[in-house]
Structures are given as structure tokens and as C-alpha cells.
Amino acid sequence: MTRATKPMSLTVNDRQVGPVAVPEGLMMQDFLHEYLNLTGARMGCGQGICHACTVVVEEEDGTLAEMRTCIVGAHWFEGRRVRTIEGIAERDTDGAVTDLSPVQQAFIEHFSFQCGYCTPGFVIGATVLLDRLQREPVSREDLEEVITEALDKHICRCTGYIRYLEAVRDVALKTPGLVTS
Amino acid sequence: MKKRFVVFYTAGVVLIFMFAAAVAVFFGAFQSSVVGSEVEEPLLPDERKALAERGAYVATAADCYACHTAPGGAPWAGGLPIETPFGIIYATNISPDKEHGIGEWTRAEFHRAMRDGVGKHGAPLYPAMPYVSYRKMTPEDVDAVYAYLMSREPMPVADKTNELTFPFNMRRLLRFWNLLNLPGDTFQARDDRSEQWNRGHYVVDALGHCGECHTPRNVMMGMKESAYLQGAVLEGMEAPDVTREGLLRMGFDAPSLAHFMQRGVSAQGGMTGDMFEVVHFSTQYMRQEDLDAMAAYLFDVDDIAAAEEPPPQPEPVEVSAEIAASARGTYLNLCSGCHGASGEGIPHVAVPMTTNITLRLEDPRNFLQTVLHGIPELDFPGVERMQPMPDFADKLDDQELADLATWMRARWGGQGSDVSPSDVENLRREAHD
Numbered sequence: 001m002t003r004a005t006k007p008m009s010l011t012v013n014d015r016q017v018g019p020v021a022v023p024e025g026l027m028m029q030d031f032l033h034e035y036l037n038l039t040g041a042r043m044g045c046g047q048g049i050c051h052a053c054t055v056v057v058e059e060e061d062g063t064l065a066e067m068r069t070c071i072v073g074a075h076w077f078e079g080r081r082v083r084t085i086e087g088i089a090e091r092d093t094d095g096a097v098t099d100l101s102p103v104q105q106a107f108i109e110h111f112s113f114q115c116g117y118c119t120p121g122f123v124i125g126a127t128v129l130l131d132r133l134q135r136e137p138v139s140r141e142d143l144e145e146v147i148t149e150a151l152d153k154h155i156c157r158c159t160g161y162i163r164y165l166e167a168v169r170d171v172a173l174k175t176p177g178l179v180t181s
Numbered sequence: 182m183k184k185r186f187v188v189f190y191t192a193g194v195v196l197i198f199m200f201a202a203a204v205a206v207f208f209g210a211f212q213s214s215v216v217g218s219e220v221e222e223p224l225l226p227d228e229r230k231a232l233a234e235r236g237a238y239v240a241t242a243a244d245c246y247a248c249h250t251a252p253g254g255a256p257w258a259g260g261l262p263i264e265t266p267f268g269i270i271y272a273t274n275i276s277p278d279k280e281h282g283i284g285e286w287t288r289a290e291f292h293r294a295m296r297d298g299v300g301k302h303g304a305p306l307y308p309a310m311p312y313v314s315y316r317k318m319t320p321e322d323v324d325a326v327y328a329y330l331m332s333r334e335p336m337p338v339a340d341k342t343n344e345l346t347f348p349f350n351m352r353r354l355l356r357f358w359n360l361l362n363l364p365g366d367t368f369q370a371r372d373d374r375s376e377q378w379n380r381g382h383y384v385v386d387a388l389g390h391c392g393e394c395h396t397p398r399n400v401m402m403g404m405k406e407s408a409y410l411q412g413a414v415l416e417g418m419e420a421p422d423v424t425r426e427g428l429l430r431m432g433f434d435a436p437s438l439a440h441f442m443q444r445g446v447s448a449q450g451g452m453t454g455d456m457f458e459v460v461h462f463s464t465q466y467m468r469q470e471d472l473d474a475m476a477a478y479l480f481d482v483d484d485i486a487a488a489e490e491p492p493p494q495p496e497p498v499e500v501s502a503e504i505a506a507s508a509r510g511t512y513l514n515l516c517s518g519c520h521g522a523s524g525e526g527i528p529h530v531a532v533p534m535t536t537n538i539t540l541r542l543e544d545p546r547n548f549l550q551t552v553l554h555g556i557p558e559l560d561f562p563g564v565e566r567m568q569p570m571p572d573f574a575d576k577l578d579d580q581e582l583a584d585l586a587t588w589m590r591a592r593w594g595g596q597g598s599d600v601s602p603s604d605v606e607n608l609r610r611e612a613h614d
Binding site for chain 1: 514
């Protein structure tokens with residue numbers, strides 16, 4: 001199969017990208033790393049298992065979805081709005097981080113990560129989960145299970161799972177409207 | 182006047198006779214047993230001990246464990262729900278527990294359950310228990326399984342009550358079913374075929390009970406012998422045609438089939454769903470000579486070494502430019518990351534598409550179901566593992582998936598018929614029924 005290029009346009013972290021000629025079948029992760037210099041989405045397994053490479057897709061209805069970039073072609077994102085780990089924190093006009101997102105802040109406070117390789121994926125996964133909880137709040141007793149289920153597919157080789165879980169639980173409990181009493 | 186009387190009289194007699202016959206069947210008067218009287222004699226403890234080890238192998242080849250142990254349940258204690266069009270039947274406890282299992286069953290009662298489909302107290306078993314197939318087992322093999330099961334740990338786990346609708350909850354009605362669907366004969370070796378072929382026939386029909394899934398069922402849910410092993414749809418998936426023609430179509434030769442049954446994964450793809458369980462619990466443990474015999478029989482050759490070569494890769498079929506453009510984009514975006522841009526796959530990670538069985542089947546059902554619902558992580562025999570395949574039900578609309586199916590089936594499976602969006606829609610609806 002010849003790898004012809006095809007023009008593509010998308011929005012990444014609120015910035016319009018393209019049209020840019022991108023080889024068909026190039027994986028999204030390679031596009032982010034090589035074309036946009038956004039290297040935060042990590043290459044882990046390259047097989048769609050570890051979820052270190054995920055990004056947020058902002059759907060047209062305003063909801064957020066998580067997508068793996070190591071096994072999904074760049075052209076699948078044509079016309080879509082994507083948020084990578086680099087676009088999660090608040091930044092000033094110079095691009096310097098001014099405010100971490102609540103999830104990022106909680107991960108630091110809970111010492112959730114050690115080597116940090118899986119952290120971008122966990123931030124993305126937790127961000128998408130909290131977005132869902134805003135629309136579909138869960139009861140307090142179900143909260144741990146819901147977090148576990150949502151983040152279960154993310155692999156952490158330092159086994160920091162419990163601290164990730166505690167951090168996300170903290171954010172969910174502190175944010176009004178996510179957990180019903 | 183007289184003539185009328187005769188007609189009435191005759192009709193009355195016929196009706197009474199039919200009613201009497203029905204009552205007789207209902208109460209078991211016409212049950213045909215293939216169990217000989219020699220098994221009335223109990224096995225001596227020493228005999229049981231000597232038989233148990235062989236029984237472990239026979240029970241494995243007959244795949245008893247897969248149904249009689251629920252996931253996460255106690256071994257041999259039953260409890261697996263088996264969904265039928267008439268309700269749920271629960272597999273029973275066949276550990277030697279005296280209260281809940283078969284601890285009090287005699288050798289003869291066990292033989293009658295296995296080969297006549299009759300329980301300890303004479304009530305018919307539901308044919309979810311494949312006694313129609315096990316009927317062909319030799320008395321020696323049944324003895325061995327009995328000896329093996331009796332050597333297991335008793336599990337005090339009560340059987341679950343079946344959830345069947347009326348009239349299917351009346352076990353005695355199965356006597357009518359048996360009358361029509363339970364063959365009177367037992368396994369007969371054929372003198373004009375080799376030992377290997379005959380052994381394969383026995384492994385396929387009696388132990389492996391392959392026909393229970395691969396032979397379509399008639400209106401009475403009995404195995405339709407005229408379409409023996411020609412494939413059937415079960416729980417939304419096709420158990421493919423495993424006759425010689427069907428196997429050749431899928432790209433097998435006899436040795437590669439034997440290998441596939443043992444390893445569960447090969448160039449032809451990976452076993453999934455119910456067939457994964459068959460490999461997981463049963464065929465991976467079969468002896469090489471039994472795997473070879475099974476393959477020789479299915480390919481209808483006397484010697485596996487003499488089996489013909491597999492057919493060449495089917496020629497790609499042209500599809501319209503519109504379908505190709507849509508499907509190629511989908512494939513490169515959502516499939517190629519694992520299955521390769523040219524369908525070559527990644528060894529030990531994702532199976533190749535170029536030689537995949539599913540693309541060569543006439544019915545696109547299995548392909549569509551797999552793409553819609555994905556495949557869970559699978560732990561194949563040995564050290565092979567397969568990562569989960571994602572589900573794409575909410576990533577692809579009916580048209581995109583239909584185009585993908587048409588294109589992949591044409592390109593690698595040599596299938597010329599277009600898959601339509603309504604095919605996809607129907608399968609999506611089936612999943613919700």
C-alpha cells in the first residue's frame with residue numbers, strides 16, 4: 001500500500017492546525033510528536049494497551065472522549081477538536097503555565113506518580129471521567145468503583161494506582177455536582 | 182347410517198390409540214437405551230482408581246469442565262447459565278457430592294445420563310447436555326469419566342433452578358423430542374477407513390461433540406443430519422462450515438487445522454468466543470494423535486500426511502472506487518495501527534488480515550460482530566497472549582462499517598458480494614434483542 005499524503009486540518013489545544021500534508025496511515029501520535037512538537041502523549045506499548053498516549057477529543061456536543069493516538073491514524077482526527085496533555089493547564093499569552101487543572105494539582109498533592117511516564121494518560125483519562133460525572137453524577141458509594149472502571153485501562157509500571165485513585169476521588173468530592181449524597 | 186358409524190368408530194379408536202401412545206411416550210415407554218446391562222455391576226475401587234487417569238483425558242476431550250464449572254465457581258459444581266430460545270438452563274453439579282452432585286449415582290445411572298439423556302431418577306435431561314453426541318461414546322470411555330469424576334473433591338453446591346417457560350419446563354416432553362432426535366444406533370467404526378479416520382470420527386462426533394454447534398438445527402432444535410457440520414449461527418455468531426469444503430474455503434489444510442485446534446491462534450486468525458473456550462479447556466490438551474485424527478477425519482482422508490494442500494490465497498475482487506476510498510481511509514485510521522497497513526498484522530500482537538478466516542466466510546456476520554463489539558484480551562495456550570481489540574460500534578456508522586467490510590472481504594477474502602448498511606443495522610439491532 002503506497003503512503004500518499006493527504007491534506008488535513010484540525011484544532012489542537014484551541015489552535016487551528018493545517019491544512020498540512022500528512023501521510024495516510026500515519027498514527028496520530030507520530031503526527032503530534034513530529035509535526036506539532038507536542039511530545040506529551042507518550043509512546044508506551046504502541047499497541048493500544050497502556051493508554052499513555054491518549055488525548056481528549058472535544059465532541060461537537062461539548063462532551064469529552066478519550067482516544068488512543070498510537071493506534072489511531074492522524075486523519076481520523078480530521079476536522080475534530082483535540083486537547084493534548086499540553087493543553088490541559090491554563091497558560092498565559094506567552095505559553096507559560098499559570099494554573100494547573102484540578103486533576104493535575106491533585107496528582108501532585110497526592111504524590112500520585114513516580115517516574116511520570118503514564119501520568120499524561122492518567123490526566124487525560126481523569127479529565128474525561130470528571131467531564132462525564134458533571135453530566136452523570138454518581139453516588140458516593142459507587143465513586144471508587146466508577147473511578148477504577150474508568151481508569152482501569154491505564155497502566156502504571158510504578159504501580160501508583162491507589163494514589164491516582166485517591167487524587168481523582170478527592171477532586172470528584174471537592175467539585176460540586178459530581179457526587180450525589 | 183351404518184357407514185357413518187364406522188367412520189366415527191374408526192376415528193375414535195385411532196384417537197384413543199394416539200392418546201395412549203402419547204401417554205406411553207410421555208411416561209417413557211418408548212425410551213430407547215444404548216446402555217448395556219453389564220454396567221449394572223458397580224466398578225470396584227481398584228478398577229475406578231485404574232480408570233481415573235484415563236478418564237481425566239476423556240473428560241477433557243469431551244470438554245465437560247467448560248459447562249460444568251461456572252466462571253469463578255467451584256470445580257465441577259455446575260452453575261453455568263446456558264441460554265436457549267426457551268429460557269435459561271443451568272449446568273448441574275457433577276462433583277461427587279452426595280447431596281448436590283453425583284455422589285450417589287451408580288455406574289449404570291451415569292451411563293444412562295451420558296448416553297440416553299436420562300437423570301438418576303429417570304427424568305429426561307435437557308439436550309443442552311450433549312447426550313445426543315455422547316451417546317456415541319464407548320462404554321469404556323464413559324466408565325473412565327465416571328471413575329475420574331468420582332475421584333474429584335465433592336463440592337457442596339446446590340444446583341440452580343432452570344428458568345424455562347411453559348411447556349419447556351416439562352421434562353417429560355423431551356421423550357417426544359428424543360423419539361425424533363436421538364439416534365438409535367451407537368458409534369460404528371468403518372472397516373473401509375483407516376484407524377486414524379475412525380478415531381477422528383469418534384473424537385469429532387462423540388467426544389468433541391462438534392456437531393452440537395457446527396451442525397445446523399432443525400425446527401425441533403435437533404441436529405440436522407443432512408447438513409452435518411455445515412455451519413450454524415449461535416448467539417449471533419456463525420460457527421463455520423467445518424466440512425472439507427468449508428475448511429478449504431477458510432484456507433486450512435489438515436496439519437494447519439490440527440495446529441490451530443492446539444494453539445488457538447495461527448495465520449488463519451485467533452479463536453474467539455465459544456471456540457476460544459473449547460481450545461482453552463479442551464483441544465489444547467488433546468494428544469497430537471487425536472488432533473491429527475480429528476483433522477484427517479474432517480478432511481476425509483485416511484492419513485493426515487496425505488491431505489491435500491490448502492487452496493491458494495483467493496484473488497482480490499474489485500470494489501467500486503467510492504467504497505474503496507471510504508474503506509481504505511477507515512482501515513488506515515482505525516485498523517492499520519495493529520493489523521498493519523497491508524494487513525500483515527504484528528506477530529504475537531494482532532493477527533494478520535491477509536489470511537484471516539473471517540474475511541473468507543460467505544456471511545459477513547462474524548466480521549461485523551467483531552468490529553462492532555471487539556474481542557476481550559485472550560490468553561492462548563503456551564505463551565501467546567492477545568491484547569483486547571477495541572469495539573467500534575460508536576466510532577463507525579452503518580455505511581462506513583459496511584464499506585469497510587465489503588472492501589476487506591474483497592481484498593483479502595476474495596468475497597465479491599457487497600455488505601449493505603442494513604446488514605450492519607440488523608446486527609446492531611440483534612445485539613439489543
